[in-house]
Amino acid sequence: MVGAAIELLVQDLTIRYDNDIALRVDKLEIRKNEIFGIIGPAGSGKTSFLNAINRMDEFNDSMNVQGSINFGGLEVSRVKNVYALRKKIGVVFPLPVGLPLSIYENVALSPRLSGVKDKTKLDEIVERCLIRAALWEEVKDRLHQLGSLLSGGQQQRLTIARALSQEPKLLLLDEFSIAVDPVTTMRIEDVLKELKKEMTVVLVTNLVQQVRRLSERTAFFLNGELVEVGETEDFFTGVVEDQRTRDYVEGRFG
Amino acid sequence: MFQSTELNRRNHSVQKLVSILFGVVTCLLIVPVLTIMTVLVYKGGPNISFEFLFSAPTNGMTAGGIFPALLGTILLVVVALIFSVPLGVATAVYLSEYASDTWLTRLINLAIINLAGVPSIVHALFGLGAFVIFAGFGTSILAASLTLGIMTLPVVIVATRESLQAVPPEFRMACWGMGATRWQTIRKVVLPNAMSGILTGVILEVSRTAGETAPIMFTGAAFFLPFLPQGILDQTMAMSLHLFVVSTQVPGVPETLPYSVALVLVSLVLIMNAASIILRAYVRGQKKW
Amino acid sequence: MNSDKNILVSQDLDVKDSAWYWDKFFQILMFISGVSAIFLIVSIFFFITKEGFSFFFESFSFREFFLSSAWRPTSLSNPTHGILALAIGTASVTGFAMLLAVPFSLCAAIFISEFASGRVREILKVLIELLAAIPSVVWGFIGLSIMNPLIIDLFDVPVGLGILNSGIILGLMAAPIMTTIAEDALKAVPDHYREAAEALGATKWQVTFKVVLPAAKNGLVAAILLGVGRGFGETMAVLMTSGHSINLPTSPFDSVRALTATIAAELGETAVGSEHYKALFTLGILLFLVTFAINLIADIVVKGNKRH
Structure with missing residues (x-):
């Protein structure tokens, strides 16, 4: 060390x-x-x-x-x-914040803001981040529902997936x-x-x-x-x- | 175990009395107006037909329809909105999303309160001095609409600001934390969720704008025009002024004609208002977070 | 190895990309829009002053303007510009309207906020809101065509247009606004005030009069002030219902003429730049300053409430 x-x-x-x-x-x-x-x-x-x-x-x-x-x-x-x-720098707050966008858009927001437009690339990022945040299995069939209406625990994992979509170093x-x-x-x-x-x-x-x-x-x-x-x-x-x-x-x- | 004492019972009946009394007074405020509306419908209703709405006044405005006035009001409202909605929304966005509590913000708020509070006839004088004479638009739809737009700007600002502030601050924090700029946050998260509230404000502004008379009297609305306006630098007739004219300025108007004009104008305004109230109720009922 | 990577990061973070510039652009745009409200109110004052200003140097006499009741701007031999009668006209109509509207709208606000419940409250609020939406020219028409014959019949007077008619119409117009603002003020009183008083055994009306009303005092005063401002500035309805004749009134049936109505009625007939035209703009300056003062005071009163 x-x-x-x-x-x-x-x-x-x-x-x-x-x-x-x-x-x-x-x-x-x-x-x-x-x-x-x-x-x-x-x-x-x-x-x-x-x-x-x-x-x-x-x-x-x-x-x-x-x-x-x-x-x-x-x-x-x-x-x-x-x-x-x-x-x-990814941030996760005490209270989970699912943005009032679809689950998909919650995770795709940061890449989109950085200029990623390609649909297959976005699909890939969303899937990868949700998998890594251990949320994919629960939401993969309803990616277009509002992220802000998920349960607290799911929203917190969504928040983490969102942070991961930034590809943070910290x-x-x-x-x-x-x-x-x-x-x-x-x-x-x-x-x-x-x-x-x-x-x-x-x-x-x-x-x-x-x-x-x-x-x-x-x-x-x-x-x-x-x-x-x-x-x-x-x-x-x-x-x-x-x-x-x-x-x-x-x-x-x- | 608890027995109602004499005092308790007396208090209770006083409370009932007070409640009933206040209820009656509240009704007294509303009943006359409902009566008046009934009279408007009763006297003005039978005269309203497709032809009345879509033909021009004839015989020195003692007969015929109201089409030029109806069209004129719509034009005035549309041009006023084109100018005031973007400005009003932007002002509200500044106040809600950018401004901190400084003397400048307080000054802006004071200015908005006064824009709403200055008498409509003063707005008319301003429109005449600034748009008709100084800017050289002449008495025109453009000058009248700008005057109306400035006058009703506070309606959009207040409605937009309220709906922006109803979006929870956590959403902004979450976006900023992701590296979104203030503007990206506003465009992607704040504005979309405030949209229905803004729309409510805009409908309300339509209703206000359509009913105003004094601000357009000297800036763009004419008593009577034999032709329809060809562009925004032309004058136009308007429903509100038309009601004023047929009820006070023209001799020999049949008794029911002004009632019909008034009924159409009131319906226009109230339908818009009701729409905005229904939309607001619908939005409140919708759970998005 | 690591330091190479770090340099890469640092260059990345110092590049202002398009998002950065768009953000600055919109920040400036929104700021300009925000400040435009100040610009607009200042230009209103500027333009009405610009048109009316030279009146002060030419025909303005302080004595005549405020103390004479002779408003004869069109007289060829000796035009006079005394606004006393007009000011009294405005004051009497507004005063009468407030006499009606203040008690009614305070009672209505108390009923809606403290006594009515659930559905009744919602319906009343919607109705009041719709009342506030009726255009002033329609109110004027109602005064002219419905109230006028009614007053003639009821009181056996030759003309039904005057302070009474105008006052009632203006009262009906101002009441919904005052009710809404007063209700907001009452609603702003925290529920724990009410609960604390109720816990001491006070009844609802005792709570209302001893606790809620005093706590909402400033908001209620502001509501009344804004109602006065509304009545003072109202144009079309007053023009159509007050009889519009210059008069120092002695009874509520007398016809009067208001400051606002004078501008509306006469401006169309004046030549731009004439003395009469400038005199009307001078009335506008007066109206602007008075309503500005009313709004300012109302605002300060409400702010005082919040600090409390």
Whole structure:
């Protein structure tokens, strides 16, 4: 593991909403093709961190990001075409969002926006992404129904299929299992284990056991502060430095 | 266990009384108008025929039909829409999708409120000064329609903005997260889902535009024209002005003629309004997310 | 190896593609459209001022304009431009209309928002909305052909066109709008206010009068203000029902003439650029400023409500 290529390098990051600091991170490395877990109670700055990576701060007037986020050797704050940046970064939100388009169009939207017009190519992309998101078998006969009317668990897999259609290098998941049944959660977790062969995954969750199942390394955020980063197993074998991390992992607060 | 006390019972009967009283007052507001509509139908209805709708007035407007006025109203409405719908929708898109809460946004909102609130006769003066004289369109369909379009712009803006804001913000976030630009998000997801709401607003605007009189009196509508307009720089007759003319300006009009004109105009406007209400109800009943 | 790939990515992300430029284009286009509303309202003021402005330097006398009731712009020997009678005409008609419309529409709004339920509420709302859609020229015609003989018969007066007729018609016109806005204001009062009061054992009407009405006060005031604005600016209906004769009224049966109606009736007969023409545009400036002020105040009142 030592010497593995770095996908995301965060240095001296400060995120503010108006004048309140939401998150401060001195240094954080996320390696290529790993599943990186971020745990911490609500309000610890996890979501703000994800929003800063793909520059969603531009849609929130009060949000202000300072410091350096280096993605694939590139400073995200200096990217000239922010839309091209976001295409390289897939996002999955806590609540599943099936767009009010057909299932097919949900997945075909991103390729279409990038200029793919060929029907057979689109068919191929839709099928591949739905298969990889473990949704194909359930929807292959009704691709032209509204994606926004699928069940919550199906919509969340549709969201993942949509993210995959961007062919991202980085996949950000924000508490994806919050509105999803346990069976679907397990299926998505299996999908993620496969996906990390092709991309880097950042998994924000408040389920401590989820990072244990999935991620190699984990960071613990608390009250807008990066408390600790380390091998995930260390969090559970007590080899962590900070007492607060130990307390959180053992469920004493949060 | 719970016995109704004297106080409770009294309160209850007072409540009933208040409720009935208010109901009666509400009906008092509506009943006269329904009566009036009945009179319009009763007096103006029998005179309305295919011929009445599709022939020109004759005998110094004391006989004949209303075709030039009907056609003129349709022309005025269509030209007004061509101008005001794109502008109104774009304004609403700006306010709902781009603008943040700044002094400029507040100023725009204030301007829209005032566009809707300025008296129609002031719009008429503006149309005369700006389009007829300054722009040199003369008294024409173009000048009248522009005046009408500006006057009813707020109707489209308000309806469009409401339907845009009814599209949940999560859809936008999801699109932006995929790397869609703001415009791509608006075109692919936001606008298609607001379309029926926009259509409701447009129908409402048609109904408003068709009924206006003062703004077109000096900008493009004529009391009487012996021929139909040939282009948008011609003058035209219009239903609303025609009603004004036959009910106040022309001597010797048979009593039922203005009733028929009024009935046609009211029907036109109310059918449009009803259509917009039905469409809105239908859209609300449709579950898309 | 890795760095090669990274360079490729970074070049990719710095290329502004057609989507980027289209987005900028539409952003600018939408911004221009948004700002056009301001441009339009400013040009309305500009053009009516442009046409009427020189009146201030030529024939305008503050004393005469506001304090004289002699509106004789067509007099050859001594044209006068006193708007007092016209202003009183407008005020009396609007005032009478509000006397009728305010209580009616507030009661209707309360009934629809607080007492009516389900289907009844929906039907009433649709009816009120349809009422608001009837064009003003049709209202004018109703006043002229239905109300006029009715008033003559009922009150045994020679003419049925005047403050009473105009006021009733204007009241019927303004009521649906005021009802709708007032109902919105009542609906905006959060349900937990009502629930809290009901939990204390208050009856529905107590809740309405002690809790809901005070909470919606500003919205209701705004509704009344906008109703006044509507009545003040109404043209065709007033022109057709008020009798249109210059008069300082002493009874509700008197005929009056309104500011708006004066413009509508006389503008067609004036030569562009004449003194009379400019005087009518000056009336327009006055109407613009007053309605602007009414709308502004209503807006501020509503905003105050929201902050609360």
